[in-house]
Amino acid sequence: MVPEQKRKPSWKALLLLIIFFLGIAVAVFFTSPLSEVRSVEVVGNSQIVKDQILRISGIQVGMNIWEVEPAEVDKRLKSQLPLLAKADVEVKFPGNVVIAVAEKPVAAILTKEGGKNYRLLSDGTVFDLVKNPSGAGVPLLSSKRQFQIEVGKQIPDPDIQKFCEQIVKVDRSLLEPISNFEIKEGNLWSAWTNPDPASFEIRFPPGDINTTLEVFTQFWKKQLEGKSSGIIYIYSREEAWYEKGSERVPKKE
Numbered sequence: 652m653v654p655e656q657k658r659k660p661s662w663k664a665l666l667l668l669i670i671f672f673l674g675i676a677v678a679v680f681f682t683s684p685l686s687e688v689r690s691v692e693v694v695g696n697s698q699i700v701k702d703q704i705l706r707i708s709g710i711q712v713g714m715n716i717w718e719v720e721p722a723e724v725d726k727r728l729k730s731q732l733p734l735l736a737k738a739d740v741e742v743k744f745p746g747n748v749v750i751a752v753a754e755k756p757v758a759a760i761l762t763k764e765g766g767k768n769y770r771l772l773s774d775g776t777v778f779d780l781v782k783n784p785s786g787a788g789v790p791l792l793s794s795k796r797q798f799q800i801e802v803g804k805q806i807p808d809p810d811i812q813k814f815c816e817q818i819v820k821v822d823r824s825l826l827e828p829i830s831n832f833e834i835k836e837g838n839l840w841s842a843w844t845n846p847d848p849a850s851f852e853i854r855f856p857p858g859d860i861n862t863t864l865e866v867f868t869q870f871w872k873k874q875l876e877g878k879s880s881g882i883i884y885i886y887s888r889e890e891a892w893y894e895k896g897s898e899r900v901p902k903k904e
Contacts (some may be wrong), residue, residue, distance in 0.1 A: 663807035688714050691744035696752050698732055700792035707731050708738075708750060716742050724750070733776045733803045759792040759832070762783040763800070773819045775812035777807045790818055791831035810834050810857055817860045828872065849880045856886060866891060 660753070692708050692900040708724050721740035728738045743749065755772040762768050762784060771792070777800055784791055786790040786896045798808050805812060806875040814834060833841045835858075842864075853864040863885050871883055871891065877896070885891040 665681050665800060673814070682852045686715055686717065687746055688712050688716055688719065688748055691748045691750065698754055698756065699732055700704060703732070704728065704750060704752060710750070716748070728752070729824065732773065734778060745854070756819050758819045759790045759807070762791055762793045771806065773813045773815055777802050777804060777806065783866050790826060790829065792834065793831065794834040795845055796834065796836065810840075813857055814840070814860070818851055821861045821864060822837065825861065825868055828868070829864070849878065851875060851880060852882045854882060854884050862888070
């Protein structure tokens with residue numbers, strides 16, 4: 652009698668069986684409470700209200716976690732919240748969603764004729780209209796240039812945008828002796844010092860505000876003690892001079 656040969660297991664059939672049960676497991680997961688959003692947390696916000704972020708994000712408790720699209724949420728929030736720089740959305744098992752936001756800093760207050768004052772963000776976007784600019788803790792900026800101002804939109808002036816981008820990087824201690832800034836027509840910007848007792852105008856090219864104020868603080872502030880009001884021209888660390896009460900326009904300007 653010939654002994655019966657043992658049948659070898661079919662790996663193909665075993666693989667199909669595994670795939671079948673995995674499919675069932677995935678289907679069960681998608682339809683179970685494990686695939687639902689259980690909580691939504693917002694972190695990093697200080698000026699934007701949490702409820703506003705949640706509403707615009709569109710993420711709600713009970714929705715399927717696979718419906719959460721981080722890139723789309725980031726795009727939606729930035730389009731409707733001018734103060735928002737970015738939003739990182741992370742889905743944590745089981746069903747916890749964290750929206751980490753970064754806000755743009757307020758760069759300056761733009762003062763215009765008629766007593767209107769606008770808070771500007773670091774990219775030159777108009778954040779809101781404020782009644783009293785004093786005590787805001789940010790530099791005051793003025794300009795006689797004509798341009799449209801609309802809350803939630805960038806100021807359509809490259810120099811205003813450049814100023815806002817630079818001023819947020821300036822060491823706060825360098826701004827203490829400065830009363831306000833002005834962007835004029837021409838090639839130079841201006842900054843006025845606080846009257847202590849005399850007030851001076853600093854004129855400088857629209858390059859690096861931080862370097863300009865460093866030059867003024869380190870080299871000129873002490874030399875101007877006892878002098879009457881005048882204009883300091885600062886083109887670089889090596890090229891700067893003072894003119895007493897002068898309104899003469901230098902060739903470079």
